[in-house]
Amino acid sequence: MEQVPSILRTVGLEKSYDLGRTKVRxxxxxxxxVQKGEFVSIMGPSGCGKSTLLYLIGxxxxxxxxxxxxxxxxxxxxxxxxxxxxxxxxxxxxxxxxNLFPTLSAEGNVCLAQEIQGARGxxxxxxxxxxxxKWVGLGEKAGRRPYELSIGEQQRVAxxxxxxxxxxxxxxxxxxxxxxxxxxxxxxxxxxxxxEKHGQTILMITHNPEIAARADRTIHMRDGxxxxxxxxx
Amino acid sequence: MSFSFPTLVxxxxxxxxxxxxxxxxxxxxxxxxxxxxxxLTSGTINxxxxxxxxxxxxxxxxxxGSSPLLGLSDTTMPEAAVDRLLEVEGxxxxxPVMIWPTSEVSGAPTNIFGxxxxxxxxxxxxLEVLDGRRLQDGYEIIVDRRLASTEGLTVGQELEILGQxxxxxxxxxxxxxxxxxxxxxxxxxxxxxxxxxxxxxLKVDPGVQPRQVSSRINSELSGYETTLMEQYAEVLRENIxxxxxxxxAISSIAVVLSFLVILLAMYTSxxxxxxxxxxxxxxxxxxxxxxxxxxxxxxxLCSIGAAAGVGLAYLTRxxxxxRYPTLSVEFTMEWMIYAILxxxxxxxxxxFYPALRAARQDAVRALRHE
Ligand SMILES: Nc1ncnc2c1ncn2[C@@H]1O[C@H](COP(=O)(O)OP(=O)(O)OP(=O)(O)O)[C@@H](O)[C@H]1O
Ligand SMILES: [Mg+2]
Numbered sequence: 212m213e214q215v216p217s218i219l220r221t222v223g224l225e226k227s228y229d230l231g232r233t234k235v236r237x238x239x240x241x242x243x244x245v246q247k248g249e250f251v252s253i254m255g256p257s258g259c260g261k262s263t264l265l266y267l268i269g270x271x272x273x274x275x276x277x278x279x280x281x282x283x284x285x286x287x288x289x290x291x292x293x294x295x296x297x298x299x300x301x302x303x304x305x306x307x308x309x310n311l312f313p314t315l316s317a318e319g320n321v322c323l324a325q326e327i328q329g330a331r332g333x334x335x336x337x338x339x340x341x342x343x344x345k346w347v348g349l350g351e352k353a354g355r356r357p358y359e360l361s362i363g364e365q366q367r368v369a370x371x372x373x374x375x376x377x378x379x380x381x382x383x384x385x386x387x388x389x390x391x392x393x394x395x396x397x398x399x400x401x402x403x404x405x406x407e408k409h410g411q412t413i414l415m416i417t418h419n420p421e422i423a424a425r426a427d428r429t430i431h432m433r434d435g436x437x438x439x440x441x442x443x444x
Numbered sequence: 445m446s447f448s449f450p451t452l453v454x455x456x457x458x459x460x461x462x463x464x465x466x467x468x469x470x471x472x473x474x475x476x477x478x479x480x481x482x483x484l485t486s487g488t489i490n491x492x493x494x495x496x497x498x499x500x501x502x503x504x505x506x507x508x509g510s511s512p513l514l515g516l517s518d519t520t521m522p523e524a525a526v527d528r529l530l531e532v533e534g535x536x537x538x539x540p541v542m543i544w545p546t547s548e549v550s551g552a553p554t555n556i557f558g559x560x561x562x563x564x565x566x567x568x569x570x571l572e573v574l575d576g577r578r579l580q581d582g583y584e585i586i587v588d589r590r591l592a593s594t595e596g597l598t599v600g601q602e603l604e605i606l607g608q609x610x611x612x613x614x615x616x617x618x619x620x621x622x623x624x625x626x627x628x629x630x631x632x633x634x635x636x637x638x639x640x641x642x643x644x645x646l647k648v649d650p651g652v653q654p655r656q657v658s659s660r661i662n663s664e665l666s667g668y669e670t671t672l673m674e675q676y677a678e679v680l681r682e683n684i685x686x687x688x689x690x691x692x693a694i695s696s697i698a699v700v701l702s703f704l705v706i707l708l709a710m711y712t713s714x715x716x717x718x719x720x721x722x723x724x725x726x727x728x729x730x731x732x733x734x735x736x737x738x739x740x741x742x743x744x745l746c747s748i749g750a751a752a753g754v755g756l757a758y759l760t761r762x763x764x765x766x767r768y769p770t771l772s773v774e775f776t777m778e779w780m781i782y783a784i785l786x787x788x789x790x791x792x793x794x795x796f797y798p799a800l801r802a803a804r805q806d807a808v809r810a811l812r813h814e
Binding site: 269271295298299304314319322323324326327328372 | 451452455456459460719720723724725726727728729730731733804806807808809811
């Protein structure tokens with residue numbers, strides 16, 4: 212296992228928030244290595260630092276100490292713009308809250324992500340957006356606005372949006388958090404097929420042990436640390 | 445990179461109408477304010493100078509140190525200067541005019557000309573009588589059509605001016621000299637200035653350069669000043685102290701106000717959208733993309749605002765002129781472009797700072813923003 216190069220690696224990763232008098236240590240000393248094509252789930256009680264870890268890996272915020280390597284690049288040494296570019300090219304994000312743009316339709320939300328990726332040609336963009344939405348089972352509802360969609364459907368739009376550039380790494384923060392079992396399984400199917408057919412590396416936060424068990428490996432966190440790692444195969 | 449409005453711009457403008465409306469209104473008001481206020485000053489100057497130039501004279505002759513703005517100075521000269529002027533080579537005719545500004549007729553200060561009808565018309569001020577008859581003598585007054593219609597004056601009516609009762613004997617076509625004229629001797633008498641005059645208008649012989657005649661006058665008669673009528677509008681503009689500063693002050697105030705409103709509108713909209721900007725950053729949107737989105741929205745809003753402002757300016761002019769027919773509002777292309785550019789600059793600069801701030805903020809902080 213040591214021979215396989217890791218696509219993601221954190222070394223002594225720490226993040227604390229200064230709240231005036233007190234300091235919140237959201238992540239304290241995480242060493243984690245994820246191989247290309249691995250499907251990893253992260254579990255842990257609320258407030259243990261799962262989202263913070265994911266944001267740090269995605270370069271959305273800088274750590275207080277430690278490093279994050281994406282492939283061989285230490286992204287903590289990159290500028291904000293360089294980290295943004297890295298996200299654009301290699302990382303897809305699905306947020307804990309879906310964060311769709313309310314003024315845009317499902318299709319518009321996906322097209323916006325394409326625009327950010329620098330995709331040319333509106334027509335081709337719309338077709339590709341429809342294709343992605345069809346793939347997550349929303350082919351019929353591409354023209355609807357977020358408020359006209361169920362929570363599960365909104366989450367699937369967010370996933371379609373994250374897949375626009377077919378990123379090597381998909382970071383998903385509780386993608387099934389607010390969903391019933393059926394919707395959850397539907398999303399898991401999408402993730403599994405991405406992982407198996409396209410070899411995408413997936414890091415997924417979940418509170419559901421059954422969902423977590425579908426991953427190759429489950430990391431358990433508590434108080435900003437990794438307390439246990441379970442191989443699920 | 446092909447230029448197109450980012451997807452979000454279109455959605456934001458059409459779906460956040462109130463905010464878009466406020467920004468548009470701020471720019472529109474700025475453009476309207478600058479255009480109307482500047483248009484009012486230049487319209488008034490052009491109208492006044494146009495009326496004076498319509499006298500048909502070539503040269504205005506007045507005591508040294510008096511203002512070329514008629515009615516502003518009470519320095520007089522002996523009427524005998526007319527005879528001296530007629531002796532100067534190249535002078536064809538000379539018409540003495542006394543000027544008395546009064547607010548008794550229309551509320552706004554309006555000049556009354558005391559004229560000697562015969563030389564007045566010889567110099568070139570053709571008074572086309574539309575109703576009634578010409579001036580003769582005594583307490584007679586003629587008024588121009590514009591004043592007659594705004595004040596509802598008719599031939600035969602009496603006007604109370606300078607403690608005297610004047611009879612309207614005629615109404616003449618507007619646009620020549622002043623809006624009211626009385627016989628020169630009557631005005632001299634009532635002002636207690638017999639055989640005096642404020643200015644003399646001169647006509648030069650056909651084919652003679654007014655400039656030559658005016659320099660000849662200046663060398664032969666000392667203690668006087670001459671103004672070439674073809675330069676009158678310019679002279680008027682130069683003599684209204686601080687006109688450019690006034691226009692500048694008005695437009696700066698309009699610009700500062702609209703700048704603040706646009707800044708506030710854009711700023712609050714960006715605070716509102718902090719989360720959205722966080723999402724954009726998380727999706728990999730570059731600073732350039734975010735700036736482009738916000739700035740194109742602002743430029744688009746400002747352009748709509750500027751266009752609306754030009755329309756509103758014309759509407760305001762129409763409303764002003766129908767309410768106050770003696771007002772003149774003249775729009776110049778130069779100031780219209782200036783007003784539009786100021787509006788665009790205010791809006792884009794107003795959006796620039798919040799846009800830059802938004803593009804620079806930490807993605808996670810932005811995402812957690814409520
Ligand atoms: N901006 C912030 N300022 C201060 N403290 C913060 C900030 N963001 C997160 N925290 C704190 O950091 C800790 C970890 O937060 P994080 O969101 O990573 O938890 P989580 O494991 O994702 O929780 P959940 O399962 O509820 O989503 C929490 O105690 C939280 O209160
Ligand atoms: Mg979380």
